[in-house]
Amino acid sequence: MSLPIYLIGARGCGKTTIGQALSQALNYAFRDTDHHLQLTTQRSVAELVAAEGWERFRARESESLQAVTAPSTIIATGGGMVLAEANRRFMRDNGQVIWLNAPSGVLADRLTRQPEAAQRPTLTGRPIAEEMGDILRERAHLYRQAAHHEVNAMQPPERVVEQILHALSLARAS
Numbered sequence: 747m748s749l750p751i752y753l754i755g756a757r758g759c760g761k762t763t764i765g766q767a768l769s770q771a772l773n774y775a776f777r778d779t780d781h782h783l784q785l786t787t788q789r790s791v792a793e794l795v796a797a798e799g800w801e802r803f804r805a806r807e808s809e810s811l812q813a814v815t816a817p818s819t820i821i822a823t824g825g826g827m828v829l830a831e832a833n834r835r836f837m838r839d840n841g842q843v844i845w846l847n848a849p850s851g852v853l854a855d856r857l858t859r860q861p862e863a864a865q866r867p868t869l870t871g872r873p874i875a876e877e878m879g880d881i882l883r884e885r886a887h888l889y890r891q892a893a894h895h896e897v898n899a900m901q902p903p904e905r906v907v908e909q910i911l912h913a914l915s916l917a918r919a920s
């Protein structure tokens with residue numbers, strides 16, 4: 747059995763898209779922490795945050811990280827998973843961590859094309875392009891700190907998957 751692979755990065759970077767493709771390529775299971783929370787609470791992120799607030803959501807998110815962690819599993823994490831130092835350490839200690847990095851403009855374009863406002867509440871109340879810029883400025887160092895490997899997520903999905911496989915085989919060889 748192999749260590750779990752955690753995909754981290756801001757909303758729209760491709761954690762679900764790339765995670766599903768990678769799980770097929772490696773014949774691993776695929777889990778998603780936001781999805782896990784939705785299933786276990788029967789509420790969307792927006793509903794949870796409205797009912798309980800962000801602090802409780804972040805605590806639930808940390809619990810879901812531990813709940814979905816298993817060998818031979820690709821784990822798509824919520825965009826804010828890296829905010830807690832304990833989550834960054836947990837992922838680094840228990841698996842391989844990949845940061846899917848793309849500029850805020852690319853993320854905003856993707857999220858505008860596929861808005862999920864009913865699911866994912868705004869974090870800043872600002873327009874999406876500005877919000878994604880703010881988020882990357884605040885979090886880039888945390889994604890970098892948590893990740894074993896950084897991958898350019900602007901490339902076509904199949905290329906992103908290839909680069910992750912390459913990074914992981916280099917990691918295993920070293």
Ligand SMILES: Nc1ncnc2c1ncn2[C@@H]1O[C@H](COP(=O)(O)OP(=O)(O)OP(=O)(O)O)[C@@H](O)[C@H]1O
Binds near residue numbers: 756763824899900903
């Ligand atoms: N490498 C890519 N190139 C072009 N489009 C992409 C790429 N990766 C993802 N997309 C598109 O961007 C959108 C967001 O992707 P996806 O849902 O996988 O991101 P995510 O990181 O899981 O977002 P969230 O954090 O909101 O769950 C989707 O419409 C997807 O098809």
Ligand SMILES: O=C(O)C1=C[C@@H](O)[C@@H](O)[C@H](O)C1
Binds near residue numbers: 756757824865
């Ligand atoms: O970037 C964030 O802080 C978030 C991203 C989503 O995956 C959800 O976990 C939630 O909307 C918060």
Ligand SMILES: [Mg+2]
Binds near residue numbers: 761762763778822
């Ligand atoms: Mg996703």
